[in-house]
Amino acid sequence: LSRIGDELYLEPTESGLSLRAVNSSRSGFASFLFAPLFFQLYEPGSTGPETELFRCKVHMKSFLGIFRSLPSLEKSVGKCLILLKPRASRLVLQLHCKYGVTKTHNLAFQECERLQAVFDTQRCASHLCAPARVLAEAVVHFPLTLAEVTLGTGPGGKISLRNYVEDEAEPSKTMVTELWLAEDEFQSVAVAPGSHITFCLKEFRGLLSFAEASNLPLTIHFDEPGRPVIFTLDDTVLEVHLVLATLSNLQSNSQSPSTNGVSHLHAMSDDFVDDLESYMVTMETSEGGSERPPSPTFSLCTPRPAENKPEEEEEEERAVPGTPPHKKFRSLFFGSVMTPGRPGPATTQEVLAEDSEGES
Amino acid sequence: MRFRAKIVDLACLNHFSRIINTIAKLAKTCILRLTVCKLYFILSDKVANGGASMWCELSQGNFFNEFQMEGVAAEHNEIYLELVPENLSRALKTAQSAKAVKIKLTNKHCPCLRVAVELPSLSSSSRIVTHDIPVGVIPRRMWNDFREPSVPDFDVSIYLPVLKTMKSVVERMKNLSNFIVIEANLSGEMNLKIETHLVSVTTHFKDLGNPPWASEDGCQSSAQGRDLESMAEACIDIKKLQQLLAGQQVNPTKALCNIVHKRIVHFILLHEEVSLQYFIPAVA
Numbered sequence: 001l002s003r004i005g006d007e008l009y010l011e012p013t014e015s016g017l018s019l020r021a022v023n024s025s026r027s028g029f030a031s032f033l034f035a036p037l038f039f040q041l042y043e044p045g046s047t048g049p050e051t052e053l054f055r056c057k058v059h060m061k062s063f064l065g066i067f068r069s070l071p072s073l074e075k076s077v078g079k080c081l082i083l084l085k086p087r088a089s090r091l092v093l094q095l096h097c098k099y100g101v102t103k104t105h106n107l108a109f110q111e112c113e114r115l116q117a118v119f120d121t122q123r124c125a126s127h128l129c130a131p132a133r134v135l136a137e138a139v140v141h142f143p144l145t146l147a148e149v150t151l152g153t154g155p156g157g158k159i160s161l162r163n164y165v166e167d168e169a170e171p172s173k174t175m176v177t178e179l180w181l182a183e184d185e186f187q188s189v190a191v192a193p194g195s196h197i198t199f200c201l202k203e204f205r206g207l208l209s210f211a212e213a214s215n216l217p218l219t220i221h222f223d224e225p226g227r228p229v230i231f232t233l234d235d236t237v238l239e240v241h242l243v244l245a246t247l248s249n250l251q252s253n254s255q256s257p258s259t260n261g262v263s264h265l266h267a268m269s270d271d272f273v274d275d276l277e278s279y280m281v282t283m284e285t286s287e288g289g290s291e292r293p294p295s296p297t298f299s300l301c302t303p304r305p306a307e308n309k310p311e312e313e314e315e316e317e318r319a320v321p322g323t324p325p326h327k328k329f330r331s332l333f334f335g336s337v338m339t340p341g342r343p344g345p346a347t348t349q350e351v352l353a354e355d356s357e358g359e360s
Numbered sequence: 361m362r363f364r365a366k367i368v369d370l371a372c373l374n375h376f377s378r379i380i381n382t383i384a385k386l387a388k389t390c391i392l393r394l395t396v397c398k399l400y401f402i403l404s405d406k407v408a409n410g411g412a413s414m415w416c417e418l419s420q421g422n423f424f425n426e427f428q429m430e431g432v433a434a435e436h437n438e439i440y441l442e443l444v445p446e447n448l449s450r451a452l453k454t455a456q457s458a459k460a461v462k463i464k465l466t467n468k469h470c471p472c473l474r475v476a477v478e479l480p481s482l483s484s485s486s487r488i489v490t491h492d493i494p495v496g497v498i499p500r501r502m503w504n505d506f507r508e509p510s511v512p513d514f515d516v517s518i519y520l521p522v523l524k525t526m527k528s529v530v531e532r533m534k535n536l537s538n539f540i541v542i543e544a545n546l547s548g549e550m551n552l553k554i555e556t557h558l559v560s561v562t563t564h565f566k567d568l569g570n571p572p573w574a575s576e577d578g579c580q581s582s583a584q585g586r587d588l589e590s591m592a593e594a595c596i597d598i599k600k601l602q603q604l605l606a607g608q609q610v611n612p613t614k615a616l617c618n619i620v621h622k623r624i625v626h627f628i629l630l631h632e633e634v635s636l637q638y639f640i641p642a643v644a
Contacts, residue, residue: 141454141489172470175447176492184483 002060003206004030004242009057009115010084010091012044017082020115021060027245028203029117038237045084054086056109066093066105084109117243121230124221126191128159132211132218134185139208141179142201148247149204151222151229152196157183159191164198164247187217197222198247199229207231207242214238225249361439361497363394363465366426373461376423377452378609379416379634384445385607386414386638391498391506394429394439397421401445402506411641412600415508422633432500439465440498440506443473451475451491459486471495509639512626514618515592517573518544520627521565523615526552527605529563534598536561539643542601542617542625543593546570546586554598571616592621594642604638612636 001008005021005028012018016038020031036042045053067073076097083092091107121127138161142149148164162178183189211218211233222229226248233240367373383390383401393400398419405413420427431437455461455477462476472492479487498506520526529552533540537554544550550565604627618626622642629636 138487143450172494175444175450175494177451177489178492179487179489181487182481182483182485184485185481185487 001030001032001206002064004028004203006060007057008060008063009055009112010109011055011114012053012084014044014053017042017044022115022117023203028200029115029241029243030207031241033239035237035239040079054084055112055114056084056086056091057112057115058091058107058109062107063093066095117228119228119230119241119243121221121232124223124227124230126153126195126222127219128189128191129187129217129219130181130185131187132208132214132216134181135218136208136212138179138181139201139205141177144205146201148198149201150196150198151220153191153193154180157189159183159186159189195222195224197225197227197229199244203244204231204242207233207240210240222246361432361465362428362430363439363463364426364428365420365424365463367423367461368425368459370456370458372423372425373452373458374456375633377449377456379418380445380449380452381609382607382636383414383416384449385603386412387445389442389444390414392441392443392495393506394431394441396429396437404505405509405639405641410597410600412597413509413639415637416634418634436500436503438503440503441465441471441473442496442498443493447491447493448473448475451477451493454489455479465495466492468492471497509637512618512620512624512639514626515586515621516544516546517571517616517618518546518548518550519569519571520615520617521550521568523605523608523611527602527608530598530602530605533561533563534602538598539595540598540601541593541595542619543591544568544617544619545591546588549591551591571614592619594619594622594625594640596625596640596642600640604640 001019001021004023006024007021009020009022010017011020013033016033016035018031018033020029022029073095077095078098079096081092081094081096083094085092089108091109093105093107095103095105097103139149142161142163146163150160150162150164152160152162154160159181160178161181163176165174165176208218214233214235216233216235219232219234220229221232225246227246228243229246231240231242231244367376387401387403391400391402391404393402398417400418401414401416403412403414405411429437429439431439452461452475455475458477458479460478462474462478464474464476466472466474471494473495475491475493477489477491479489481487530540533552533554536559537556539554541553541555542550543553548566548568548570550568551562552565553562554560608629610631612629612631614628614630616628618628620626624639624641627636627638627640629638
């Protein structure tokens, strides 16, 4: 979670404790839901007809600092108690250690609205599931500094990962790395042919390390470019979601500098990789001009859909000021879900997970 | 112009990668010259490189299982490419468990060296990773800029101390000064000196031995008839020396340097399958 954002949102619910984070440009959101069974004791608190379960956010660094050295914690800590004291404005973390030593940390928190990105894995056209190890072995070929990566599908059911080269970068000077995975490396593949999405690799790496460490298979749900990609991990007591915005298709696509409108598929040859590249290039350019119907799920903070491309780009830039690496990504759509059960999107552009005052 | 090569042996791949890593530490951009028998990595002594130059030569047969090259023309059966060695280093870094690595010169949107790595996988087909490294093709009229540098008329030639020791000395000296003086004589003595207004440090090496150079045409070189105790010295950029030493991951079979008094230091590092020459000019 700390790879995504600087603040940790704690949200106790009837179905468990949810820990969430969002990044500063609102293009990445993650949530970890720990079921009550995960805990020795779980009391989310009481709700009345007017009150909701208490929510708060704390500084990520303060929270992490308490669990700094995992190996020594594993040896010395018997129990950990997390207690929310709304009236005292403190989140209490108490570590019960060996020899009767108790370490109590009182963290200041801020109340907050519910942080919830609007997404629906069911609405995604494509789904992939792979053991975390396979994906980890795939991303190792890309440098740690690489910002964005494109995931795509190709002939023969192969799945590709390729580094994304920014429009501004000179294509003749940048190294392009592409990896192909066979369908049978995945536990399940249900993808729309010719689909591809570009998302932030750095934020994905965080989840991947977690998945590898917990040995859980990772499922990727995606749809058209511009619609968020959702990564999920499922366990009996843990449900993890990572939602990342994806690059929407712009008319001048930098990945296809010299295409000349060839629209037929190239036959697979021995050097299949060369031909696959041209294949994917033709797919990208043919999608570039098409209109996408506005999706009802993503209404608010989003710019108007693809009618007026230049305006959209401008709006996007206004929507996410001061975040150069992600300026082309759409903000994730945060519905103002005030209470569960109310229909999704409200009509305001209200950003719910606000920057706390004094945040640098 | 065509070039295709393939490595299947892991030890060869590992060795080749280490050489590329060394080159990447010495040069941000360099020339790769391909001939039927050899590969050369060349850095010419342009001002942009700080005046340092490099010549690294390896026999392709020691590394590649397949190597096919067609130069620009029959009489000039060579290819000169400009590339960023760091890119090649990165492409090979994660290929260390590969079943095969193929390198091919391609020209899709722009000239590239395509490195295709076939990796083992649990599935029925291998994983393929391709890295397209952009290269610049050097036209034949510019090939003269990249000729093999001749061994300078040196004053002293001496074997280097154990590189690991020399490296750790130079690394510590780097914290104190930007320039280092290398001095040596024909009695096998070498001193590494730094001097600032606060401190001066000298490390003395003895009994290093001086390589016997047969002089060409029987004529006297500057080294002959020279007083054995007299030191030849050159003051050079310490970072360049540190980069050279840091890039050596394996102990060379032979390591020596030739010093032209107050002009240039010429380092020669010889391994079984590769030779590296590095020239560092003296600062004024």
